[in-house]
Amino acid sequence: MKALVLKSYGRAGRIELTDIPRPLIKADELLVQVHAAGLNPSDNMMRNGEFRPIIKMRLPATMGSDLAGVVVEVGSRVRRFKVGDAVYASTFDLGMGSLAEFAAVPEHAAALKPANLDFVQAASIPMVGLTSWQAFHERAQLKPGQKVFIQAGSGGIGTFAIQLAKQLGARVGTTTSTANVELVRSLGADEVVDYKKQEFEETLQGYDAVLGTIKGDGLEKAMRIVNPKSMVMSLVGPPDAAMARARGMNFLMKFVFGLLSRKIIGLANKHEARYSFLFVRPDGGQLARIGELLETARIRPVIDKVFPFAQAKEGLAYLEQGRAKGKVVVQIVRT
Incomplete structure (x- = not known):
């Protein structure tokens, strides 16, 4: 083949x-x-x-x-x-x-x-659906009325995550370029920051969860917009010791990942938030539940x-x- x-x-x-x-x-x-x-x-x-x-x-x-x-x-x-x-x-x-x-x-x-x-x-x-599901249901335990900030709303993860968050009753903030503002609004985004014109950390506030999807300093900037006890999740790192423990890695890897994530965890603690590196796992049961949302056209x-x-x-x-x-x-x- x-x-x-x-x-x-x-x-x-x-x-x-x-x-x-x-x-x-x-x-x-x-x-x-x-x-x-x-x-x-x-x-x-x-x-x-x-x-x-x-x-x-x-x-x-x-x-x-x-x-x-x-x-x-x-x-x-x-x-x-x-x-x-x-x-x-x-x-x-x-x-x-x-x-x-x-x-x-x-x-x-x-x-x-x-x-x-x-x-x-x-x-x-599958990947974007499971990532969004595990982020919002398992890590953030997102509740109706809470606010979630999703980086890069017009990307693969963003376009799905916005829709799932809205199905959970959350308010959604996101970033995108000028050309894609209407797209993310059509998916349900409530607050849209055109990153070509504004800095999101100077515009948004009061968020209960953050889903970081792109590399760079966006995750550190997102700490300025979160509420106490919020959950800040990243798909691109840095990996943390909790992930190493969950995967049964040896002491050295736990130590290394702990060092890599020390700065962002310290920054999260300063803002009374929690940091978590999200490494998606396959799950057919979750895909079946996502399929129900797709079949009823609540997510496209x-x-x-x-x-x-x-x-x-x-x-x-x-x-x-x-x-x-x-x-x-x-x-x-x-x-």
Whole structure:
């Protein structure tokens, strides 16, 4: 089968569309014919080697984590799915890539594809959906009437997170460029700061949660807009000791991550806030609940561009430019 394979780390890391054997599934796995695969910034971070201290990946490795497709084989212990089911899933951190014609997917990571979405739309959801769900439900425990600040509202995470926060009854503040102000407003953002014209930390105040999605000093600036007892979450770091403990890392890694996060945790403490590094995990049960919101159109996919499988590398390069409005998806099977 064809797969997009990472052969060496680095910004100029070797990525090739090549032939590899079809996966052999275990008893608790599904073999899925992948119709579409969503791209995420984590894919380029993985290529660059930024996750090497956290995720142990043996090269060569198939890239990608988000997928939507059709089950063509089930393991002997699989009970929730059958051959012919249309599913979507994230395989992030499971050592199984999605940018391939076929992918092995653990049963616990998969959910039935929302019936009203096509495969391209469904493939755009898993990473951004699970990240937003785990941030707002588990970490921040967001309640109706609270205020959440979401960086980069027009990006892949932002366009989903704004909608989910609104479904939870929160008020949403975000940043975006002039061209995307109307987009984020249409998704439900209440306070929109055009970063080309204003500094958000001089405009916003009284926030109960922050979701940091981009590198730079934005997280430190966000400390100026939060209430006491707020939760400040980051998807891009620095990683903290709590994450190292949750992943069962050794003492040295806990110590290193503690040092890396000491400054931001100290700043959070100064503002009586809590800092948390969020490392998303696959969860088919959560995807099923997200699917209910999608099927009732309370949340809609936002897709910027679709690349054919032969141009998957170009899709990753386009995503890395940081200008996508919503998600970038690779279509593997044309339907």
